[in-house]
Structures are given as C-alpha cells and as structure tokens.
Amino acid sequence: MSAAFAHNSGQNGTPAEPPSGHTPAQAGELPKQYKPADHEQRIRARWDEAKAFHADPQRVLRGEAKPYAIVIPPPNVTDRLHLGHALNNTLQDVLARSHRMMGFETLWMPGTDHAGIATQAVVERRLKKEEGISRQQLGREKFVAKVQAFKDEYEKIITDQLKLMGCSCDWDRQRFTMDEVCARAVREAFFRLFKDGLIYRGKRLVNWDPVLQTAVADDECYDEEIDSSFYYLRYPLREMVKGPKGHNAKVSAADTIPISWNELARRGYPGAEQHGGEEQAWVTVATTRPETYLGDTAVAINPKDPRANSLRGLFVELPLVGRIIPVIEDDYVVLPAAMQADPEAAKSDPKAVFATGFLKVTPAHDPNDYEIGLRHKAAIEACGNPVMINMLAPDGSVSDKHGWTDVGDAHLFVGLPREKARKKVLEEFKVRTVDNSTVSLLAETKPYRHSVKHSDRSKAIIEPYLSDQWYVKVTDDRLAPAANRALVADQRKSEQQSGKAADGDGQLRFYPARYAKTYEQWHDGIRDWCISRQLWWGHRVPVWRVQLVPQADDTAAQKSLSLAIDSISDALDEAKQQGNYHILADMARAEEICVCVRNNEAHVRMEQFAKSHADAHPTRSGMRSLIESVQQDTDVLDTWFSSALWPISTMGWPSPQLAGKGFEGLLQAFNPTTTLCTAREIITLWVSRMVMFERYLMPEKWEAEKTKPAALVSLAENGEGRGPLPFNNVYIHAVIQDGEGRKMSKSLGNGLDPLDIIASHGSDAMRFTLCQMTTQTQDVRMPMVKDPATGRNTSPKFDLGRNFSNKLWNAARFTMSMLGVSSHPTSDIPHPTSLIDRWMLSRLATATKEVNDAIGNFEYSNYAQTMYDLLWRDFCDWYLEAIKPTIASDKSQQAVLSTTLECILRLLHPIMPYVTEAIYEQVRSLPGGTISGITLTPPRKAGLLCTSGWPIASDSLRDSSAESAFERTRSLITIIREARSQHQVPPKRKVTLHAPASLLKPEEVALVQTLALIEAIDSTGTSPAGAIALTFEGKQIHLSNLRDAAAPGSAGADDAERERLSKIIGDSEKSISTLEGRLNNPGYAQKAPPAMVKQTQDQLAKAKADRDAARASLAALGGA
C-alpha cells in the first residue's frame, strides 16, 4: 500500500487500510511480518463499537473508580496535524491508556480550537486566490459562513488523524471552542469578569496589523532585519512670548517667536556660536520613521546632555503642521556616543552612534514614546495638545479622521500610505529650510539595518497603533498572583528562598520542575491582557454599546445618562432577568453606556432593544432623544480567552443542565483534571490563563461543593481567586526539530506528516519511536529524508519502532505455535522452579516496576527502553531461545511463557495499542495457566486489551539468585560464542566443551548446550590436541571438535587462536594497570568504602587470572 493512499484517506476520512474482511487467523496462519494496515482499521472499529474510551462520571461519583482526566490541547483548525501534534497526543494517549488499565475511570476530552486570526487569515487568502475578493467585499455574515465551512473540513481531518494515531479520546464528548457549550462559558466568564471590574476598555498602543486591520499579540509577531535609514530632521526652535493662555488652551505659532543662535549662545548652549548668529536655531532629531513626525507632541533631551540647560522651557514648531510642542527632559534619551562617559564603549551601541541627543516623541506611534508621553503629560498638555495624536488610519495611511485635528499645511500628506508618506515627508523637508536661513529641514540620511516587528499572518510591518481595546486586569491579585500561589510549595521561588510556606495554597506541579520558574516569572512581570481583536472569526464581545445624544452641558448629560440607564433597564426588564445584564457607564464622560449580556436570552433581548430603537420614529420623544445608537461591539475575543476556559467549558460549565444530557456530573467527577500535556511556549499563553480563569471563576470551596447532589451544586459563585485548579500536573514535552536543529515548518519543507509515517511504518512504530526519544531535554532532533518513491518526508528513525512491532509480532507468533500444539494445562500448575523461568519472571517483575516508575514520572523514554530490553533482549534473545528444547513438555514453563507474553502485551499496550490488541485477539484463546505472584485482571469491555487490567507482578518474583546464576551462565555462553566466531566455527556445528563437572549445574549445562551449540561436556579433565583454551572466571576450560580434521582452514586455526589470546592478554593488562593504579593510590584504601575496595581487588584478581590463563595457553601453542 502506498503512502499516497493513506494520505488521501486522511483528507476524505476513509480509514487507510484496504478492505480485508479479516477474521482473526489461527496462530499458524499469521504472516511472518506485522503489516499494520491489515489490523489498524479493524482494531479501531472494535474499540469504537465497545465505546471502550467513553468515560462514565457516575462510576466516579458512586465511588467505584478513581478519576483520571486529561483535556486535549485543542489543535487549531487552521491546518492538519504535524509531527509535534503526533508527539503531544501520543504522550497523552500513553497516560490515558495506562491509567485506564490501572483501573482509573479515564476521560480524555478531545476537541479543536477556532484559532481566530490564523484561521481567518488562511480563509482570507483562499478567498482572494480562488474568488479574487476580500472579506469586506463578501461581508461579515457570508465570510464567517465560509470560515465555518473551512473549520468543518479541517476539524474532520484532524479528528481522523487523531483516530488513526490510535488516540483513546472520548469521542462522544468532542468539543469545539466556538460551539454552543463553549460559547456559553465564554459569555459567562466575560460577564463575571466585567461585572467585577476585571475587564475594562482602554485606549492603548497595540501591535497593529494594517493589512488584516486588527490588533495582534506579541506572539503573533516576529522580528526581522530590514535595510532602512536614519533620517535627520531639523525642528526650528521657538520661545513663548505671551503668558499662559487659559487652561491647556492651544498654543499657536503666533504665541511664540523664533529663537536665534545668538540667543542660544547667551543661554550657554555649547557650540551655538558656530551657527549663523541671528538665524533661527534648530534641533536635529534622528528617526527611522520620519512620517510619524505628524504625530509628535514633544522633543526630548537627556537631562545629562550639556545642552539641556539652555533649552529648558523652549519649544519647537513642527514644519508644515505648525504645532508648537515642548522640549522636555527624559532619561530615556540616548546620549550621542561622544557625550557618553565611555565614548569608545558607546561606539558598539548603534543607537548611540546614530543618536543626535534629541528624540522626537510620538506617543501614539511608538511604545517608548508612549511611556515618555505619559511621564510628561503636563508639559505636553500645557501647549494645548493631547499627549497622543494618532495620524494613521487603520489601513496604515495618513489620516486626519482618527484623532489628528491640527493638520495645517500638512494636508498634502493626508491619504498617503505609510511608505509614500515617508517619501513625501522627506521630499518636503529637503526642499524647505529653517526660517530666515538657508539650512534644509532634512539634515542628512544614513543607511541603517535594524530589526522590525512583522505580523506572522500577513507578513506586514507592525504599526504601533493607538486604539480602543478590551483588557483583562490580570495584574489584579485575584488573577496572576493567585496563579502563582497555585504552585506547590517546593516549586515556588519565594517559599524556597524563605524556607517556609508563604501564601501558597495550590497543588500545581510542573514536570520537569524547571518550568515552574518560567511560569512564576511570567506572572511576576505580567501586563494587562488585551483580549479584543478586530476580526470576524471568534467569540464576539458580549457588550452592547449605547451612544448617547450629546447634551449641552455636563449636568444635562448626566441627567440624560441616568434617564437612559433607566429606560434600558425597563426595556430589558432587568429585575426579572436575575442579573443577566451588567450596565456600566462613565458618569464623568456621560457619552456611552455599556451593557454586558450574560447569556443568549439576554443577548436576544438586547438585539430586540436595538431594533426597536432603530425602528422608532425619529420625531418621537423619549428614548430616541436620549440615545443616539445601539449596537453590539464589533470586536471578537482573543482565541486564548476561550482556550483559557477549556478544562471547564468542555465539561459543561457554567451549566451542565443547559449543556445537555451527557454533561451531568462531569465537572464533579473530573475537575480538577489530572494532567495537562503541552509544549513550553504554551506555559505563558495558555497554562497561565487557564489557572487564572478557573481559580477565579470556579467556586472557592469546590472540594466540598462537588460532593453535593448534582442539583445543589452551584457553579455561579465567584471565588477570590482561590477556586480549584484546572489540572494538578503540567507535563512539558520536547520540541521536535529536524536533523539540523531547525524548527519543522511548512516554509522550510522539513515537516513530517504523521499520516505519512503511519502509512510507511504503522501507527505503533511512530508512537514507539516518539516515546523512545522523549527524554527530559527541551529539544529532540529528527533527521528527515525525502522518500524518493512517494516524494513524502519520512525519517529512518521510525524503523526502530517498525522493527520493534515486528519483533513483538514474531515473538507472539512463536509463542502461539509453541502453546498451540500442547494440550490444555491441568488446573494445578507446579510453581516454576527452573532457572530460566525464575530468571524470566524476575526480569518481568523488575521491568514492571521500572515501567510503573517511568509512567509516574513522565519518563517516556525509560518506559519505551525498558520494554525494548524486556521484549527483545530478555524475552526473545534469551528466554525464547533457551526454552526451545523444553517448552513442549513442560507445563509450568508453558504457563510462564504465556503469562510473560501477556504481561508484555499489557505493559506495552499504552505505547503500541494496535499490535498488542491484534495479538491479544489470538493470545486470549491460548492455553496458559496462571503464575502465582502475577495478577492479570480480565478486560472490562468486549474482551479488549485496552480495557484489561494493568499487570501486577509481586516483588516476590524478583529473584537475585536466579539472576546472578543466569548472568554467570550467560557470560560463559558469550565467551564460547566469541571463540566460535573468531575461529570461524560453522554456525550449526556442535562443539565439545571440556570443563570440570563442578563448574555448572545440570540445568546450566543444558542452557549452555542450547545457546552456545555445545554437543557435550567432557569432564574427564583431558582435552584433545587442537582444543582451544578459554578463560572463565580465571580458570582454563577448553573447546574442541571445532571442525572436521580434514576441513580446509584448520591450518590457520593456530594463528587465529594466537591472535585471540593476544587480544585477551592485552585487554587484561590494560585493566590490571588501571586497577593497580587505583589500589596503589594511598587515599583510596583509606577513604573509599570497603566494599568498593574489595570489588576493585576482585576485579584485579580476575584480570590477572584471565591474563595468566591466556598466557599459558599461548605458551602451550608455542606462540610468542
């Protein structure tokens, strides 16, 4: 089957496998190779039919099972899943499946995220490409319908991908961040935060994408260097001649006069005398964005600048605009390199090199200037200017419609896009001069390469832009600080430092622990969260804005405001609505009333109110004379707002009753969820917000609340940020990079599609490999190659998992063939006493413990590696090979074989669900028998392995004497194998071992015979000529009968033997010198633990014995 076939299947949703009509074959008929495509679809169908992954909250509430819950980090519907998703979801599935088998009532909640800006951008691009129109041309309603259709398409692709990966999600409960259940949660959360004053509207500088025309978050931007220039503009200096006009009245040029260089010189301005005496003086500002001068409201100088003193109290006039703005002093201004304390050092700072010491201050168009503007509000406003003057339209063109009023002669720039405006400004400055002089307003231009913020989605250069946005006041003690208090004590910095429990109250734990620090520091430096986006795809802000008719004076305005509020309340019948509205108005400004609606019913009423207002006859008095317009806020919420509610919204919060039938008891049973499994950049974007919201929105006494009968549980109470956590553990996994350590991305073409891997290697192989590479580091590399046959990317790393699946398959095939031929076991199986069986059970018990520890600590690589060694090394290489002669007749051994295989299947199932389930179909009907000390609880549903019990292996099975005895036998076998290989003994030839009878017990002899191909052991104490000598535990033993006497090649046998012995002597001597060196160190015997010294002495004795024996053999050969 081809990769292309499977790939298509992902898109149309048809499972990848060809129709097989497969019924479980008899053991003997199983094919030699495990073909994933022959099984995966059938297995998945069996899981689905049995509803094997459907969680029942009632079992938890009745106390029949403990809960285990994971919510999926909802993938964006923007695109199909990549390998990072495959990793993330495999890790979750391993947790879900293992805990389900351990007896927990396990809920893995699936779903997808609407991904506001990302999805809108993709659909907009599609629309432009396919239909050649913009979303504005299509209109909001039709556009949203298009996005909805796109979402449906990708939601299906993603769901199918997850299913093909084998994810054991509770598919009946699948959610989408914009479905009705989640939307209810969003409205409720917004309402409560709004009512409690934790959501506000404010004019701030945001990252503005002028192409998509929306605010974007920092994480939706990237920095990229561009070639640009520093432009040096001259602003003519003036001084005020008239006294203060009224309070903050506009100062005009007429209120000021030009100031000359002579006057500046008189004021002590260094170097003023070098300029033209009575000509008007100027200052030079350096900028990369000259067009923004239209919005300048000050010019700043560093107070340490020697020129500052003489300029204090002066002004500049903005050319063409004519605006008079003050010279202010602010530490932020970078001093030119020459003025700095260490001019040489300053030369490495490009800003200092390019600086003039004067900074144009444009608060509405630069974040630093914004801060400066706020610091010097009084000085700026004294000139009659607002601190912020916005001179751009949302599309990035120069505009006098968005807050810029004193246009003056600058009208020639209005309407120009950013780039054209820049050119035009430079042209105008170049040809104009400072009054009364010949000095050009444009001093010079210097090329400058610097980093500029771009929008991820449109690639446009970000414009810092002043606009009205909604904010969540996360700095409030009930939000970010409460999130930090949620950390467990030993992961909190403050408590680690003080050594005592401070105000922490939570159980939130990060794995690996270092990420707690990332989390804590994020909250320490957090700023209020801008939650509004000027998009069409998302949850619309549930606030209606009521504009009032302007009134003649403040008193009238306030009166009209009160009347309007009353009339709105009446219209909405607020009293009967039981607090479903929150009406907010700024009494001082009295221009607008905000009505926040809590639910859909309230929304509909508000809609009707708006309609009735619009329909009202203009001449009628009453409401119409008070209210100008009524409309819902057009913004939508940041995607993370709905994501932040995911753990509770998916379970029906705020109203399981309204959410529907399947939601009863879900929150009570599964909240807080157990573990969140995600990537590290998500700590700040998502983890933090989920903790803040849930702690704030859920009832403070949730532990007590959730034990009440369902009907009495109240979800409507706000805590003070002391509510329950959304999850107790946060596991942060690695990021998969390509072979060169680069991020996988579409543009680099180095990404891997999970479905391609599944098609070429099988789902289990992919999962095993991903687990195996998941260590505690932060990045893992995945070398990628293009498959020439399919043209698709793949990686040879997945061969590991494919080979391992196949190994398991064949081990099972062999086991079945062995047990299939035997008669059914009697009811009383003797306790296994043979060395090899005791050894196998001991290894099994040890591995089980290691796997349990690994799962508990999220050590996926250890888990996979332990299973690899158990199955491949212990079970296949040694156990299966060793039992071949005895298995057919040994009932006890049959039970060990059968039980061990079943334990391996169960232990491996969470990582490799398909192949283990497929084998289990066969194994269940095999004769076996139980082994005391091993508990294998039968499946709960439909005989499925995925619902069977996790194996329990008693510690009593761990048998150190069996392990050491086997270890000793194994080393003898290895020595013999090495000698055979070096002497090129034909692989099938059985040789003769000459060794004392006391060396090995009979069952050990049997193992050596089987595994090293020994025909017989000769204990007569003699060995024939031509026998070779081996050293085992410092004693000489011999091997003979290596080949037929007449066989060719025997002539060279002595040389081979000499070479072999020389190597042993060399290796031994190297060891001897290392070990002697250690023992001769005087401090060693005195300070090292005695057991350590003893061990070294033993090692030395053995090395010496090995060397001496090899020397003796070499001498006997007549060698050097």
Add this chain to the structure above:
RNA sequence: GGGCGGGUAGCUCAGUUGGCUAGAGCAUUCGCUUUACACGCGAAGGGUCCAGGGUUCGAGUCCCUGCCUGCCCA
C-alpha cells in the same frame, strides 16, 4: 538584557544520590537462507565525554570561568 536547555562513537541519544575499565539504536566490518522474526541471528571495530581551572581517594556526573548552539521572555 533576563531566564532555561544542549555540547558524550560517523549519526540520533541514554548515562537518577560522584564508584565507569563510558552504553543503546542506526550506520560500518565479518560470518549465517539457524523453521518466530533478514524489519532477523551471532560476532567485531569505533570515544581527549566542548575547553580550562577547582573540590574529591575517585568527576561524563558537583562548583567556577570561557567557547559553541538552541529555545522562551522582554
């Protein structure tokens, strides 16, 4: 600028409280159509554990400094 990782065999990575004469898989070499598996079996070669200091009887592991590299936050 602040924080967090990584640097060990040709490649990808393990190496948990210091005890190591440093491991695995892949790749390489040699031998095998061994009736579970060639997606396999047996054997072999391959390392200045980034560099330099320090602590210690003993350092891949702990401490300091530096270099390279990646990520997150500003």
